[in-house]
Amino acid sequence: MKFxxxxxxxxxxxxxxxxxxxxxxxxxxxxxxQMDLLKDCxxxxxxxxxxxxxxxxxxxxxxxxxxxxxxxxGEITRSLFYATDFADQLENRIIPALKAGxxxxxxxxxxxxxxxxxxxxxxxxxxxxxxxxALVPDLVIYLRVSPAQLVERNFRKKATLDYWExxxxxGLSRDIFDSFMRYQKLIQKEFSLLQRExxxxxxxxxxxxxxxxxxxxxxxxxxLGI
Amino acid sequence: MNTSISVELPGKLIAVxxxxxxxxxxxxxxxxxxxxxxxxxxxxTEWNSSVxxxxxxxxxxxxxxxxxxxxxxxxxxxxxxxxxxxILPLLKAGYLVLCDRxxxxxxxxxxxxxxxxxxxRNLYGFARHPDITFFFDTPLDIALDRILSGRPQLKYHExxxxxGLSAVPYESxxxxxxxIYDEYLAMKDEFSFVSxxxxxxxxxxxxxxxxxxxxxxxxxxxxxxxxT
Numbered sequence: 001m002k003f004x005x006x007x008x009x010x011x012x013x014x015x016x017x018x019x020x021x022x023x024x025x026x027x028x029x030x031x032x033x034q035m036d037l038l039k040d041c042x043x044x045x046x047x048x049x050x051x052x053x054x055x056x057x058x059x060x061x062x063x064x065x066x067x068x069x070x071x072x073x074g075e076i077t078r079s080l081f082y083a084t085d086f087a088d089q090l091e092n093r094i095i096p097a098l099k100a101g102x103x104x105x106x107x108x109x110x111x112x113x114x115x116x117x118x119x120x121x122x123x124x125x126x127x128x129x130x131x132x133x134a135l136v137p138d139l140v141i142y143l144r145v146s147p148a149q150l151v152e153r154n155f156r157k158k159a160t161l162d163y164w165e166x167x168x169x170x171g172l173s174r175d176i177f178d179s180f181m182r183y184q185k186l187i188q189k190e191f192s193l194l195q196r197e198x199x200x201x202x203x204x205x206x207x208x209x210x211x212x213x214x215x216x217x218x219x220x221x222x223x224l225g226i
Numbered sequence: 227m228n229t230s231i232s233v234e235l236p237g238k239l240i241a242v243x244x245x246x247x248x249x250x251x252x253x254x255x256x257x258x259x260x261x262x263x264x265x266x267x268x269x270x271t272e273w274n275s276s277v278x279x280x281x282x283x284x285x286x287x288x289x290x291x292x293x294x295x296x297x298x299x300x301x302x303x304x305x306x307x308x309x310x311x312x313i314l315p316l317l318k319a320g321y322l323v324l325c326d327r328x329x330x331x332x333x334x335x336x337x338x339x340x341x342x343x344x345x346x347r348n349l350y351g352f353a354r355h356p357d358i359t360f361f362f363d364t365p366l367d368i369a370l371d372r373i374l375s376g377r378p379q380l381k382y383h384e385x386x387x388x389x390g391l392s393a394v395p396y397e398s399x400x401x402x403x404x405x406i407y408d409e410y411l412a413m414k415d416e417f418s419f420v421s422x423x424x425x426x427x428x429x430x431x432x433x434x435x436x437x438x439x440x441x442x443x444x445x446x447x448x449x450x451x452x453x454t
Contacts, residue, residue, distance in 0.1 A: 005345070006342040006344065006345040008293070008294075008295050009293075009294045009295065009339065009341055009342070010293075010294070010340055010342030059282055059285065059286050059291055059292075059300070060282045060300070060303075061280055062278065062281070063278060063282045072278065073278070073307070074306065074307065074309075074310025074311060075310070076306045076310055076352050077278075077306045077307045077310055078308070079305055080299060080302055080303040080306050081303055084282075084296055084297055084299040084300050084303055087293075087295045087296045087299050088291070088296050091293045091295065091296065092291065092293075123351070123352075125348075126348065126351055126352065129345065129348035129349070130345075130348070130350075132345060133295055133345075134253060163270075172272075206329060
């Protein structure tokens with residue numbers, strides 16, 4: 001394994017024998033569903049799996065949630081909170097699991113964080129440099145779903161759109177539906193740029209759960225040499 | 227980073243750096259008093275004081291959850307909160323902003339913990355450089371004596387215990403401070419520190435500080451504009 005950039009002090013990626021698989025995509029893209037199916041499949045074959053995700057770090061998650069509720073964070077501070085959360089997960093969950101030979105399934109990774117930051121005006125080089133601490137995953141699956149479908153799926157889960165997933169803080173529109181469509185298009189555009197640079201597997205998420213999971217399973221089995 | 231950090235602002239940023247026990251906080255406080263008593267707009271901020279980040283920092287320190295990288299990032303988050311909400315807006319409003327410790331503290335401490343120096347400089351790339359940075363150059367043994375003579379309880383991270391330099395907190399602290407001191411020396415030209423001799427009397431040091439500030443800045447510009 002290797003790091004994207006400077007990496008983490010004291011961590012030699014040579015010792016990390018597990019595999020890191022990332023699933024990226026917007027809210028409603030089907031990440032959780034696909035992760036569950038993949039986990040079942042891999043566990044069925046005798047692999048040990050660990051799930052990690054954004055904002056689940058014990059270090060800053062409470063504070064980050066509080067701050068998001070109160071809209072009291074500056075842009076740079078917000079970005080750094082997420083970066084801290086990520087670094088904490090990377091060092092305290094991902095790396096130990098990889099050292100022990102687990103397969104780590106990551107629900108989102110640095111790409112969502114970078115896209116969110118850049119769409120909000122963050123300096124691209126700054127963001128790239130910070131996330132130089134991240135490990136290069138063995139596989140990145142990007143579930144690309146059209147904004148129109150995303151909206152439907154979000155509404156099916158609950159009858160409102162999330163303020164942040166609609167990019168309402170950006171003032172794209174006074175209307176949350178409108179804002180959501182615009183914001184998701186901006187994020188997808190950013191992902192297209194990131195995809196070329198970071199070599200994602202782009203999966204058409206506009207299909208049935210079964211057909212998506214077949215494609216993912218085939219790719220993962222290829223990776224694991226099954 | 228972006229070019230806006232070099233744009234001249236109505237206010238001015240003065241930072242003090244140095245080891246714990248170097249006397250920098252005393253000197254900055256006296257500077258603050260002098261400026262305030264002259265009726266100037268002054269704001270003081272110190273390292274590690276953001277309310278939002280405080281909880282996470284103390285949680286992390288208590289449970290020893292912090293690695294060099296997360297330690298660095300969390301302190302950067304604290305700094306950026308103060309920077310975005312206070313330091314920068316006040317500079318735009320024409321204040322004299324006095325910072326007890328600035329990004330150089332992170333450059334020194336985090337590098338001693340193993341973080342890449344270039345990564346650190348990139349991380350803090352959003353922050354303007356001070357108009358004046360005073361470095362209180364106090365010999366290690368004097369600084370240590372001031373801190374340790376009260377036999378205080380040295381906290382884990384404060385003593386650099388995570389570095390494994392020594393199992394004894396006081397020894398660890400000394401070794402840790404020595405390395406930080408070396409980092410400061412290595413960067414003082416890069417960042418144009420104004421070095422001050424921390425061994426002379428408090429009054430002498432303060433006279434020098436006031437002289438330098440008075441020469442560098444046109445102080446009457448920073449008077450209060452509103453009538454109180």
